[in-house]
Structures are given as structure tokens and as C-alpha cells.
Amino acid sequence: MKVGILGGGQLGRMLLQAAANYDVTTYVLENDAHCPAAHLCHYFTLGNINDFDTVYNFGKNLDALTIEIEAVNVDALEKLEQEGVKVYPTPAAIRIIKNKILQKQFYVDNEIPTSAFHITQNKTDLAKYIQFLPAVHKLGEGGYDGKGVQVLNTETDIALGFDAPSVLEKKIIISKEIALIVAMDAKGETIIYPPAEMVFDPVYNLLDYQLSPAKLEEKQLWKAQAIARKVVNGLKSPGLFAIELFIDNVGDVWVNEAAPRVHNSGHHTIEANYSSQYDMIWRILLNYPLGNPAAILPSAIVNIIGAVGFSGDVFYEGLEEVLAMDNVFVHLYGKKQTKPGRKMGHVTIMSSNYSDLTHKANKIKHTLKAICK
Numbered sequence: 621m622k623v624g625i626l627g628g629g630q631l632g633r634m635l636l637q638a639a640a641n642y643d644v645t646t647y648v649l650e651n652d653a654h655c656p657a658a659h660l661c662h663y664f665t666l667g668n669i670n671d672f673d674t675v676y677n678f679g680k681n682l683d684a685l686t687i688e689i690e691a692v693n694v695d696a697l698e699k700l701e702q703e704g705v706k707v708y709p710t711p712a713a714i715r716i717i718k719n720k721i722l723q724k725q726f727y728v729d730n731e732i733p734t735s736a737f738h739i740t741q742n743k744t745d746l747a748k749y750i751q752f753l754p755a756v757h758k759l760g761e762g763g764y765d766g767k768g769v770q771v772l773n774t775e776t777d778i779a780l781g782f783d784a785p786s787v788l789e790k791k792i793i794i795s796k797e798i799a800l801i802v803a804m805d806a807k808g809e810t811i812i813y814p815p816a817e818m819v820f821d822p823v824y825n826l827l828d829y830q831l832s833p834a835k836l837e838e839k840q841l842w843k844a845q846a847i848a849r850k851v852v853n854g855l856k857s858p859g860l861f862a863i864e865l866f867i868d869n870v871g872d873v874w875v876n877e878a879a880p881r882v883h884n885s886g887h888h889t890i891e892a893n894y895s896s897q898y899d900m901i902w903r904i905l906l907n908y909p910l911g912n913p914a915a916i917l918p919s920a921i922v923n924i925i926g927a928v929g930f931s932g933d934v935f936y937e938g939l940e941e942v943l944a945m946d947n948v949f950v951h952l953y954g955k956k957q958t959k960p961g962r963k964m965g966h967v968t969i970m971s972s973n974y975s976d977l978t979h980k981a982n983k984i985k986h987t988l989k990a991i992c993k
């Protein structure tokens with residue numbers, strides 16, 4: 621089978637690493653010839669994943685297509701789907717998720733618990749909702765890695781809001797942020813991965829480190845699993861989906877957002893679960909049985925983020941020290957240049973002991989740095 625991936629970042633790179641186990645010819649479309657996925661695919665096409673003609677021409681001779689980012693040209697994918705190309709996730713599901721306004725409306729329509737919200741068209745609209753604060757303002761389209769998300773606590777913060785169609789949602793008092801990955805095959809069969817629990821970096825709003833399986837009360841886990849399945853059933857699309865959820869201060873569970881693709885909350889599944897998220901989506905695309913999502917051992921993920929004060933050719937300080945640690949797996953994404961906050965790689969740690977995981981995660985965070993020489 622000939623399968624194309626829209627986007628050539630680190631998620632595409634890890635998709636291709638998993639594809640190497642199967643009988644599949646891989647194609648990648650990305651507008652950077654040196655992107656992380658470029659040299660791992662069979663055929664690379666330089667082009668804009670948001671351009672109709674580029675996406676259509678890339679996909680028209682392929683058997684199947686998937687994505688590693690949702691900011692793609694959905695109209696072209698829809699035409700390809702009509703012409704018989706298998707597109708997983710479906711263009712209809714991507715269309716809902718890629719726009720946060722449509723995504724929130726989808727949750728309401730499907731009675732999926734999500735924080736209350738208003739839609740704002742521009743900055744002046746925000747003035748109507750002073751009583752609604754504290755809230756979180758989210759750009760409808762084009763945000764990524766926490767850019768496009770702005771907390772508005774008081775009236776004076778309104779100046780920080782977005783001047784484009786956005787969602788203003790009630791700020792939730794978060795006790796835990798978790799993510800659940802659900803996969804659905806063409807027959808509608810689903811599997812669900814154990815939950816992952818995140819801790820965020822307050823400076824960059826990027827994932828700081830993550831533990832999996834998350835330690836949750838049984839009732840919260842059931843609620844979260846039921847919600848995650850409801851999201852995927854509502855989208856009615858084969859593929860792999862990551863559902864980000866909040867557990868609030870009284871134990872209620874809310875959907876934050878969904879991603880219709882492999883996700884940074886599932887990096888650990890490469891080593892720590894029987895079938896990784898990357899393996900799972902290939903099974904679905906190639907029409908094979910679903911894999912086993914269960915954890916082999918508990919795990920942690922530490923992201924390697926470009927250090928503050930360094931921009932230019934990357935050097936990984938402390939790499940040898942980390943590679944010498946037991947049950948620690950380093951993934952560098954092949955990005956030549958670092959800059960503050962850029963995702964350069966991640967490290968997975970496996971251990972049966974959670975305090976060993978946190979101890980090693982902290983050690984790695986303080987040892988391994990993406991800097992310039």
C-alpha cells in the first residue's frame with residue numbers, strides 16, 4: 621500500500637519509524653526539505669499542506685492518507701475521500717477538531733462535558749463577558765503548543781485577548797490534567813490506552829513531564845474513559861485520537877480538547893506499551909487487527925526543550941550521562957537548530973516504581989539540555 625502523511629515533524633518521524641515494520645510505501649508532504657520526517661520516508665514532496673492543489677496532487681495516486689497535524693487543507697482531503705482514497709481520520713472529523721469553535725460546539729451537541737463558553741469574533745467582543753471571567757481565550761484556528769491560548773483573569777487582561785474568531789471558556793480549577801488515547805478501526809472496534817497525567821511548565825505552557833498510567837481514583841478513570849469513547853464515537857471516524865481532559869477540584873471530569881492523530885502524550889507508548897500509538901494507526905490504515913494498548917511498565921516522558929538563551933546549531937549537553945541511565949530511552953528529533961522553547965526531543969523512562977520515575981525525570985530535566993556550543 622502507498623500511504624501519505626501530511627506534515628513532516630517529529631510525529632511524522634515516529635510514524636515512519638513504526639511504518640518500517642510493515643509492508644508499506646510511505647510518502648510525506650511538508651514545506652521544509654530538512655524536516656524531522658524527510659529522510660525516513662520513501663518519497664518526500666516539498667509543499668504546503670494547507671494548499672488545496674498541493675494536497676490533492678500529493679494524495680491522488682495514494683491508497684491512504686493520514687495526518688500528523690490538523691492544520692491541513694480539509695477541502696482537498698474531502699475530494700480525495702470522494703475519489704476513493706482512504707483518509708483516516710476522516711476529513712469531517714478533522715474539520716470539527718481543527719477549529720476550536722466547531723470543536724466546542726461538537727461537545728455541546730453530543731452532550732460531552734466541557735467548560736462553558738462564548739464565541740468571540742474580535743477583541744471588542746470580549747468587553748461583553750467581564751462577568752464571565754476568569755476565563756481562557758483560545759484562538760479558533762492557528763494556535764499550537766499553548767500559543768493561541770491566553771488566560772484572562774481580570775478585566776485588564778482583556779487587552780491580551782485575540783482579535784480573531786475565538787472561544788472564551790470558563791477557567792477550570794484543575795487538579796489534574798490527563799490524556800487518553802483511543803483508536804478506532806474501520807469496523808468501529810475501539811481500544812483505549814491507559815491514561816497519562818501531565819505536569820506543565822508555567823513559562824512556556826509546554827508539557828513539563830508526564831506519568832503513565834496516571835494515578836486516578838477508579839471512578840474518575842471510568843468517567844474519563846466514558847467521555848473519551850463518547851468523543852471518538854461522536855466523530856465516527858477510524859483513526860487514533862488523543863483526548864485531553866481536566867479533573868477539577870471537586871473530581872468532575874471535563875474535555876479540554878481532542879487531537880485526531882498521534883499525540884505528544886503518547887510518546888512513551890513506543891517502549892512502554894505493547895502496541896505503540898504509532899504502530900496502532902498503521903494497523904488501522906493497513907486494515908490489520910488492532911494491537912494491545914496495555915502498559916508493559918509504568919513510564920514517564922521528559923521533553924527536551926530548547927534552553928532559554930540559546931539559538932542556533934544544537935548541542936545536547938548531558939546526553940551521555942542520560943544514556944548511561946537504566947531503562948531510559950532518548951529520542952532526538954533531528955532538528956539542526958535549537959531556539960528557546962522548541963521541542964527538540966523526548967526521553968522515556970520505564971520503572972515499576974513511581975518514585976523512581978519522578979526521581980529520574982527530575983534528574984534528566986536538570987542534566988540534559990538543548991543548547992549551542
Ligand SMILES: Nc1ncnc2c1ncn2[C@@H]1O[C@H](COP(=O)(O)OP(=O)(O)OP(=O)(O)O)[C@@H](O)[C@H]1O
Binds near residue numbers: 764769827
Ligand atoms: N478552561 C480552562 N481552564 C483552565 N486551564 C485551561 C483551560 N483551557 C486550557 N487551559 C490550560 O492551558 C493549556 C493549553 O490549552 P489547550 O490544550 O487548549 O491549548 P493548545 O494550544 O492546544 O495546547 P497544546 O498544543 O499544548 O495541547 C491546557 O493544557 C491547560 O493547562
Ligand SMILES: [Mg+2]
Binds near residue numbers: 864877
Ligand atoms: Mg492541549
